Amino acid sequence: MSTTWVPVVAEAGFGVDNLPYGVFSPQGQAPRVGVRIGDHVLDLADALGDEVFARPSLNPFLETGRARWSEVRARIRELLTDESHRQVVEPALHPLERVGLHMPFAVADFVDFYASEEHASNLGRMFRPDTEPLLPNWKHLPVGYHGRAGTVVPSGTPIARPCGQRKAPGEESPTFGPSTKLDIEAEVGFVVGTGSRLGQPVPPKDFAEHVFGVCLVNDWSARDIQAWEYVPLGPFLGKSFATSVSPWVVPLEALAAARVATPAQDPEPMDYLTESEPWGLDLQLEVELNGQVVSRPPYAGMYWSPAQMLAHMTVNGASLRTGDLYASGTVSGEAAGTRGSLIELTWNGTEPLQLSGGQPRTFLADGDTVSISATAPAEDGGRIGFGAVTGTIRAAECEPAG
């Protein structure tokens, strides 16, 4: 790890090899763009004298494109490693505990994929027990769908238990009320910086021209609402009440040491999905429920890479916009304790988790707090931190079924 004159704990993952971007508000000031270094946030408008950072969203900077992203990152590293800049830069550093953190970017479109073979197979086994767990299209294309951009919220936003219709298989007719199967989905999100023109597909090799960075996503899911509504047009209200994202967006440039090949893909992907260089990522996720680790999903095992997802999303000519967010879908591994949703960890509620204090837990209870964090290998053999996306469940406000 390069050394910085800012006090950092190497193991914490926020040294100069990381430098993730977010939107923060120093006391009494409007939100603006900063990068995290150790337990401080560097005010970029102050430190670089560039007004593109004096905004409440990363989007204007994202629009400047890859060459500028690189220049800015190099300049920040220089300011934070060269002791000669200390006197000038130090006043632009704000202790993390004294700032507010906000939504880091304005979401244009939100797409959610389904790229973990384990997750897709597990859900297939639960929901369609009489058929093959994977549907016939799954290994030919990264299955995905559009979610609600307007309800993507920053980490820390309380999550109200949604109300809606649900009908269990044995029931005669649907009932209305608060979801009784409120779940999480531990996911990784990709933030588009540079848009593309309508009619112009983006091949896998152009991934890093368009995608700026990576964040963590919790795609809250009401399984009972989802199970009743989702045929034939897919998930809707079971997902659209809230999707939480982490406050920090780790730039792709910080992830060079995390790049790995995807698992072997069979059948061979079509040409438009073929990668010339690997864009799998060796991120290690961790899911905490009320402070207790309940899962450690490994991102490296995801079947489809983010470059393949991007190529698929645009192969029909769909354009990209600055601020588009696409997420991987639930990250689930093969081993015990590596699944990224409660429906998998408790096998649809039939095998409760035992929380400390002897509390059994199937789906989320009111008051539960979920925190998803991740780290990735750094170039010097250390780790890079993603921080965490957290949320606490609030009781539903609808009337129970009448």
Place this chain on the structure above:
Amino acid sequence: MSTTWVPVVAEAGFGVDNLPYGVFSPQGQAPRVGVRIGDHVLDLADALGDEVFARPSLNPFLETGRARWSEVRARIRELLTDESHRQVVEPALHPLERVGLHMPFAVADFVDFYASEEHASNLGRMFRPDTEPLLPNWKHLPVGYHGRAGTVVPSGTPIARPCGQRKAPGEESPTFGPSTKLDIEAEVGFVVGTGSRLGQPVPPKDFAEHVFGVCLVNDWSARDIQAWEYVPLGPFLGKSFATSVSPWVVPLEALAAARVATPAQDPEPMDYLTESEPWGLDLQLEVELNGQVVSRPPYAGMYWSPAQMLAHMTVNGASLRTGDLYASGTVSGEAAGTRGSLIELTWNGTEPLQLSGGQPRTFLADGDTVSISATAPAEDGGRIGFGAVTGTIRAAECEPAG
């Protein structure tokens, strides 16, 4: 019909009872908000001296809320009916043929419903011939899903035939190439003006507080791509390449005479979907293919009303934003020649349409132009016009399957 001093042809549907909003550019000027009167566009920033209209999108005006929408409409009617204003207002009128028309609003989220019983039943019969045409949830809730907001385009935008994966039922494995089943969906769209807070459902009675007006939508669909990709998460690339909207947004206030009850709903809708006043709409659509009318879908027969769709979309606490667009899904009637998609009109290509000149047509050919228009009853017994949403198919640019 009230009389205006502007020359209008009563039968054309653009008198002072209509006054739809759009974004236009007078020669050499930047796009701004106007209302259509006869074959003219009234420049609202000029006529009303309000800078909220000197913008390239309706959104800032939409944000001002229902009371202001009403005031502005009343003032425009006064200016256009009272001869004493003529001298001052006339310079703000631009002949329609001399202005450009643009995307009328910036789309926040786009949701597409599936609210025609005929359409859902027809597609069920074609895609799932061995089961009941309607899935069990269909009469309990308005089925819908999120579409891609970034590829909603204004009327007149050329539509490139999308490429993608498809696999016909008899084929061993999927192939890649231009869609061979490019289709239309004739729909009606609802434009949200006033947003809502996260966690706060919008009941049917508040429909007119939030929805500003109505436009026409052509939800272009690649049926072969859609059929292969859509399980289990719904339509994605088969729809996301383009969705066209009409240049004019007809305010709800202009549609008082068009309001009708929905058809009888059985089973009775749940409380949260129950309307206190009817919001069905007696719009008459017309679909032209290369200038020839191929269908006249009646909107009055739609099973779910737009107020019910809005209530459903928010019952889980999902918030609304200014610029949200939700569409009805394909409008199809029972009678011959009233279906709103080619897949229904040609029964999945097995019963070609005969175009004039003896040309058979199943799905869209390159160069085809589709135009969807609509009218609604006006208060004096005449009709209100919606104008049209049009698009011409361009050849695909992908390489054929290798």
